[in-house]
Amino acid sequence: xxxLLFVTLAVLLWVAPCLAQDKVFHVSVTQIVEHxxxxxxxxGFLDRLKAxxxxxxxxVHIAQGNMAAxxxxxxxxxxxxxxxxxxxxxxxAQAVVQKIKDxxxxxxxxxxxxxxxxxxxxxxxxGNVTGMTDKSxxxxxxxxxxxxxxxxxxxxxxxxxxxPNSVVxxxxxxxxxxxxxxxxxxATAANSAAVYQAAKSLAGxxxxxxxxxxxxxxxxxxxxxxVCEQNRLPFFSGDTDSVARGTxxxxxxxxxxxxxxxxxxxxxxxxxxxKPGEMPVESIRDLALHVNTGAAARMGLTxxxxxxxxxxxxxx
Amino acid sequence: xxxxxFFGALEQGFAFGLMVLGVYLTFRVLDFPDLTVDGSLxxxxxxxxxxxxxxxxxxxSLVLACGAGFLAGAVTGFLNTRLRILHLLASILTMIALYSxxxxxxxxxxxxxxxxxxxxxxxxxxxxxxxxxxxxxxxGLVTAFAAVVLIWFLRTELGLALLATGDNPRMIRALxxxxxxxxxxxxxxxxxxxxxxxxxxxxxxxxxxxxxxxxTIVAGLASVILGETxxxxxxxxxxxxxxxxxxxxxxxxxxLALGLKLGSFSITPSDLNLITALLVVLALTAPxxxxxxxx
Amino acid sequence: MLRAEGIAKTxxxxxxxxxxxxxxxxxxxxxxxxxxxxxxxxxxxxxxxNAVAGVFPVDEGRVVIGDTDVTAxxxxxxxxxxxxVFQDPSQGTCPGATIEQNLALALKRGQPRxxxxxxxxRDRELFRERLSRxxxxxxxxxxxxxxxxxxxxxQALTMLMSVLVRPRLLLLDEHTAAxxxxxxxxxxxxTARLVEELxxxxxxxxxxxxxxxxxxxxxxxxxRGEIVLDIRGEExxxxxxxxxxxxxxxxxxxxxxxxxxxxx
Numbered sequence: 001x002x003x004l005l006f007v008t009l010a011v012l013l014w015v016a017p018c019l020a021q022d023k024v025f026h027v028s029v030t031q032i033v034e035h036x037x038x039x040x041x042x043x044g045f046l047d048r049l050k051a052x053x054x055x056x057x058x059x060v061h062i063a064q065g066n067m068a069a070x071x072x073x074x075x076x077x078x079x080x081x082x083x084x085x086x087x088x089x090x091x092x093a094q095a096v097v098q099k100i101k102d103x104x105x106x107x108x109x110x111x112x113x114x115x116x117x118x119x120x121x122x123x124x125x126x127g128n129v130t131g132m133t134d135k136s137x138x139x140x141x142x143x144x145x146x147x148x149x150x151x152x153x154x155x156x157x158x159x160x161x162x163x164p165n166s167v168v169x170x171x172x173x174x175x176x177x178x179x180x181x182x183x184x185x186x187a188t189a190a191n192s193a194a195v196y197q198a199a200k201s202l203a204g205x206x207x208x209x210x211x212x213x214x215x216x217x218x219x220x221x222x223x224x225x226x227v228c229e230q231n232r233l234p235f236f237s238g239d240t241d242s243v244a245r246g247t248x249x250x251x252x253x254x255x256x257x258x259x260x261x262x263x264x265x266x267x268x269x270x271x272x273x274x275k276p277g278e279m280p281v282e283s284i285r286d287l288a289l290h291v292n293t294g295a296a297a298r299m300g301l302t303x304x305x306x307x308x309x310x311x312x313x314x315x316x
Numbered sequence: 317x318x319x320x321x322f323f324g325a326l327e328q329g330f331a332f333g334l335m336v337l338g339v340y341l342t343f344r345v346l347d348f349p350d351l352t353v354d355g356s357l358x359x360x361x362x363x364x365x366x367x368x369x370x371x372x373x374x375x376x377s378l379v380l381a382c383g384a385g386f387l388a389g390a391v392t393g394f395l396n397t398r399l400r401i402l403h404l405l406a407s408i409l410t411m412i413a414l415y416s417x418x419x420x421x422x423x424x425x426x427x428x429x430x431x432x433x434x435x436x437x438x439x440x441x442x443x444x445x446x447x448x449x450x451x452x453x454x455x456g457l458v459t460a461f462a463a464v465v466l467i468w469f470l471r472t473e474l475g476l477a478l479l480a481t482g483d484n485p486r487m488i489r490a491l492x493x494x495x496x497x498x499x500x501x502x503x504x505x506x507x508x509x510x511x512x513x514x515x516x517x518x519x520x521x522x523x524x525x526x527x528x529x530x531x532t533i534v535a536g537l538a539s540v541i542l543g544e545t546x547x548x549x550x551x552x553x554x555x556x557x558x559x560x561x562x563x564x565x566x567x568x569x570x571x572l573a574l575g576l577k578l579g580s581f582s583i584t585p586s587d588l589n590l591i592t593a594l595l596v597v598l599a600l601t602a603p604x605x606x607x608x609x610x611x
Numbered sequence: 612m613l614r615a616e617g618i619a620k621t622x623x624x625x626x627x628x629x630x631x632x633x634x635x636x637x638x639x640x641x642x643x644x645x646x647x648x649x650x651x652x653x654x655x656x657x658x659x660x661n662a663v664a665g666v667f668p669v670d671e672g673r674v675v676i677g678d679t680d681v682t683a684x685x686x687x688x689x690x691x692x693x694x695x696v697f698q699d700p701s702q703g704t705c706p707g708a709t710i711e712q713n714l715a716l717a718l719k720r721g722q723p724r725x726x727x728x729x730x731x732x733r734d735r736e737l738f739r740e741r742l743s744r745x746x747x748x749x750x751x752x753x754x755x756x757x758x759x760x761x762x763x764x765x766q767a768l769t770m771l772m773s774v775l776v777r778p779r780l781l782l783l784d785e786h787t788a789a790x791x792x793x794x795x796x797x798x799x800x801x802t803a804r805l806v807e808e809l810x811x812x813x814x815x816x817x818x819x820x821x822x823x824x825x826x827x828x829x830x831x832x833x834x835r836g837e838i839v840l841d842i843r844g845e846e847x848x849x850x851x852x853x854x855x856x857x858x859x860x861x862x863x864x865x866x867x868x869x870x871x872x873x874x875x
Contacts, residue, residue: 061574064586067528068328068535069570071521075324076574078448079317090426094522097430099324099447117428117523473715473724476708480716483705486697490664491772492690492721 024055025270028082030073030092033065037255038088041108044259045086045266052267067091074099084266087131090116097129104269104276107131108262109255113281122281130276132262133283134253136213136238138172140287142180144251145236148303149208156185156206156233158198158224160216169212169238192220199227211247212238221245225295232300243290244315248301254288254312261285288312317575323452325571329564330455331520332535334462334513336543336563337556338506339536344555345470346502347482348396351407351533353510355414356388358529360511361518362421365429374435378515385511386504388414393500418526425526434519455516462509463560467553469505478502479552531589538592539563612812613640613780618662618672632658633669634836640780640812647823648816650833656816659833660782663814665689677779691721694778694811696769696786703769706758710749710768713757714738717772741771745801763794767801774805781806783815787822799826824850832859 027049031038042060049056059080063070074095077085085105087093093107097118108131110116119125122133146152157173159166170186177184185206189198195217202209209228211217217224218239225246228235237247261284268274289307292315296303308314335357342350360381367377388410395406419425440450469475480488481498489495510532518524543562549555570588620633633655640646650656662669663676665686673682676692697703704713715730718737735753742750745767749760757765766786773781783802787795803826806813817823823830830847832840832855840858842850 064589065527066531066586066589067521067525068332068517068531068567069574069588071517072321072324072328072567072571072574074521075327075448076318076321076571078324079320079575091521091523091525094426094428094430098520098522101447115424115428116426117430117432120431469726471729472726473719473729474726476712476716476729477724480705480708483707484702486702487705488716489687490690490693490695491716492687492719493724494685494687 022055024057025084026080026082027056027058027084027086027266028077028080029058029060029086029088030070030077030096031060031062031088032070032092033089034062038109040255041088041259041262042086044256045108045263046259048260048263049267052263052271054267054270063092071095084270086262086266090118093118093129093131101128103128105129105131106262106266106269106276108258109134111135119281124278125281126277128276130265130279130281132258132265133281134255134258135283136169136172136253137251137283137287138169138176140251141210141236141238142173142176142182144249144289144307145208145210146180146182147307148236148249148301149234152182152207154183154185154206156187156202156209158187158189158195158202158209158211158217159214160190161188166212166214173210173212189216189220192216195220196223196227199224203227203231203233206233208234208236210236210238211242214238218242221247229295229298234296234299234301240288240290240313243292243295243313246295247292248296248299249289249291249303249307249311251287251289253284254286257286257288258284291315317571320448321571321575322568323448325567326564327452327455327520328517328570329567330452330459330560331516332513332539332567333455333459333560333563334516335510335532336536336539336559337459337462337466338509338513339533340540340555340559341466341502341506341509343537343540345479345482346499346506348403348499348503349407350389350392350503350506351404352388352392352410352414352503352507353532353536354529355411355418356385356507356510356529357514357517357532358418358524358526359388359414359421360385360514361524361528362418362427362514362526363511364515365427365518365524366421368429368432368434369427374433374438374519378435378512381511381515382508385514386508388511389503389505389507390500392507393496393503397496397499414529415526422524422526426523427525428523429519430522435516436519451520455520458512458516459560462512463556466509467556470552470556474498474501531592534589534592535566539566542566612642612644612677613638613663613814614673614675615639615659615663616673616675618659618674619670620658620662620667621670632836633662635672636833636836636838638831638838640814642812643810644829645806645811645813645827646815646829646831647827648814648831648833649818649820649823653835654833655836656833657784658836660784660814660816663780664693664695664782692779694720694773694776694781696766696773696781696783698785698788700762700765700769700789703772704757704760704765707756709754709756710742710760711735711738711753713768714741714772714775717775720776720778741775745771763790763798766790766794766798770798770801770805774809774811777809777811779812781811781813783813785816785818788818802826820852820855824852824855834859 029042031042046058061073063073070091078100085096085103087096087105087107089109093110094116096105105128107118110133113119113133118129155177157170159170161167174184185202187198187202189195221242225235235247237250240250240252243250269276289311290313291303291311293303294316335353342348363384364377364381367380368374392407392410395401395409396403436451439454440447443450470479477493478498481495485495539562540559542565543558547558547561549558573588615636615638618633618636621631623629636659648656663674665684673680681689711730715734718734739750747764747767787798829843831838
């Protein structure tokens with residue numbers, strides 16, 4: 001008799017969670033390596049889901065840069081039978097998409113989802129996959145520069161032609177400048193020692209200078225800043241760390257916010273039952289705006305009120 | 317462990333099993349520590365991916381990958397036998413050079429195979445099995461075939477000369493064998509196997525990635541050691557089988573560890589690096605492990 | 612059969628360790644001649660053998676075996692003409708290979724190796740037959756790894772392997788020096804038998820004067836990289852150790868001082 005009571009109680013306790021009103025969603029996360037921006041995306045994602053009122057049981061797997069383990073993690077996730085999979089960065093997403101065709105996959109932190117083969121098109125991904133891309137929106141960078149310098153006619157861009165990422169971004173910038181009717185002057189530096197000369201070559205020929213996220217120029221940033229200050233040439237950058245070092249302004253990806261926007265997409269799949277293949281790939285809505293008023297002053301620029309008001313961070 | 321994780325470990329074990337056969341060939345048979353594999357694995361992946369991208373049949377792309385791997389191994393062999401560079405150093409040089417070569421071949425750091433016809437896709441359709449079962453079966457068949465060919469080869473006159481090159485090079489030279497040639501041949505075969513392994517792995521992970529070779533030699537050695545320790549190596553045929561079984565065991569151990577969660581503690585892939593490294597240290601230092609057998 | 616003309620070799624040229632190991636050595640061997648080679652340590656005996664085998668290229672001189680000038684040939688290429696037995700018993704066989712595999716390797720000496728089976732069934736018969744003549748019971752252990760054999764057994768096996776394919780020149784480099792006296796005697800007996808049966812042109816380096824005097828048709832003595840004595844025929848047959856010492860002193864104007872050669 002006592003045994004029967006015990007068993008009934010055990011069964012009830014076991015079944016109870018299922019009777020609860022809130023469904024618990026199992027979300028498996030795969031991330032290729034630990035890195036501040038990637039971690040920020042993951043935490044932003046999980047926190048945002050919680051804030052939206054969803055009960056989520058996450059299962060996090062980090063491959064520590066080991067590509068073979070990355071593939072086995074995909075198998076592991078398959079076995080976990082999750083309601084949704086979050087894949088952070090390209091290799092993690094590729095491994096999961098290769099194996100799992102019957103569960104929704106949301107990727108984030110992928111620069112080029114098309115080239116990675118994750119989606120058929122950005123507008124209509126098809127299949128069970130969608131997500132967010134972190135490609136720099138050059139149109140918004142150019143718009144910011146023109147907001148600060150309404151009369152902008154000629155823009156100079158400083159970069160290393162040997163860096164593939166920079167080449168891609170500069171080509172995008174070329175297109176945007178053509179659309180906006182701004183002339184683009186290029187100055188390249190093959191190594192950090194050549195940055196000073198390259199910056200000097202732009203003096204007198206352009207109204208403002210821009211540097212994309214280019215490792216070479218950013219490593220010798222102070223030299224370029226010096227030239228711009230001497231020539232009263234406003235210097236804009238593609239990343240926010242450079243603003244702290246002395247460029248005028250930058251619009252950059254806030255990775256935590258990116259995770260949050262990804263969570264919004266995931267919530268639509270989990271709560272509203274949307275199909276991932278019908279959801280277009282999104283790029284970051286909210287960019288962080290950092291400005292450096294001291295640098296602006298040194299370069300002979302007064303930042304407009306509209307910009308200062310919007311700024312997420314103002315450095316004196 | 318779920319069945320998905322189990323079969324996932326099997327498919328990795330077989331896919332990398334080809335590479336482990338290659339490491340057995342150089343490390344055990346030829347007594348040549350060959351780090352080229354860290355570069356020839358992604359080389360095979362790159363060549364195969366580019367070929368498939370260009371429309372080549374995936375099976376043919378595997379053959380191309382083999383050829384590329386053979387060349388890579390031959391380069392290391394040439395550096396060692398002709399230019400008299402120390403074997404370890406020669407293999408490192410080739411490995412480093414291959415990073416640039418692989419980037420050139422792919423034209424970018426990552427070349428996707430998603431949406432392209434791979435062997436996995438073809439076999440899955442043909443077999444009618446779900447993908448998580450068809451993949452380990454396919455890789456198992458390929459690896460079994462390679463193992464049979466390798467065992468046959470090591471029993472031929474040329475194969476015997478290769479075994480002797482690693483066992484007693486002085487004697488075999490006095491018997492008329494050009495050990496420079498056999499070393500180049502052995503390294504070529506080993507890296508051809510590894511490149512084929514890379515091609516399979518790329519098809520299993522959705523693309524070729526220039527960084528996918530990092531840690532290959534360590535995983536290979538760990539697999540060889542694990543196989544020998546558990547299964548012994550009474551004969552060449554047995555040693556070849558043990559190598560493949562070792563590869564399976566190694567990946568199963570990883571799967572087990574990845575799924576292990578004791579409260580809030582769980583083994584991460586970086587802990588596995590430590591365990592693997594310890595295994596390899598054991599392999600390189602324990603004298604009994606250095607004794608060679610080839611009958 | 613062998614013509615070594617003006618062989619010179621210096622090691623570590625230009626360094627502090629520079630040593631002129633061979634100083635213009637001339638030696639002619641006729642077909643079927645069995646020559647023993649003696650000399651003190653560092654006299655150049657083994658170096659000469661290695662020069663003939665092609666282990667290293669010579670600085671000056673020519674090596675002609677039969678009608679072929681092999682001076683430019685690397686060691687493995689000359690192997691088709693030469694059979695070799697080393698001092699260290701472990702160097703003549705592959706320890707990891709079975710006895711039959713070792714013999715199979717020796718059977719293909721000097722020939723290109725292809726994809727045919729390494730050990731053929733009909734070869735096993737040949738191996739058994741040859742091994743049984745050694746009287747060591749090895750013919751019943753074809754599948755045993757050579758590494759399990761004793762030093763004497765391995766050396767006997769090496770001897771067999773060196774003549775399995777009849778060589779034009781047999782080079783023996785102190786091949787009994789590392790064996791105990793009883794085994795050494797056995798191996799020497801085997802050597803004498805094989806050389807006579809097959810009529811082999813042989814160069815045997817030894818530290819042991821009695822061995823050198825007792826075996827072969829001719830005795831050659833090295834000293835400081837040169838040949839200082841060359842005794843053959845009747846003269847050799849009547850040779851005694853004391854004579855040898857006197858002859859040496861006469862030739863070089865100094866005493867022959869090598870305990871190892873004398874203490875037998």
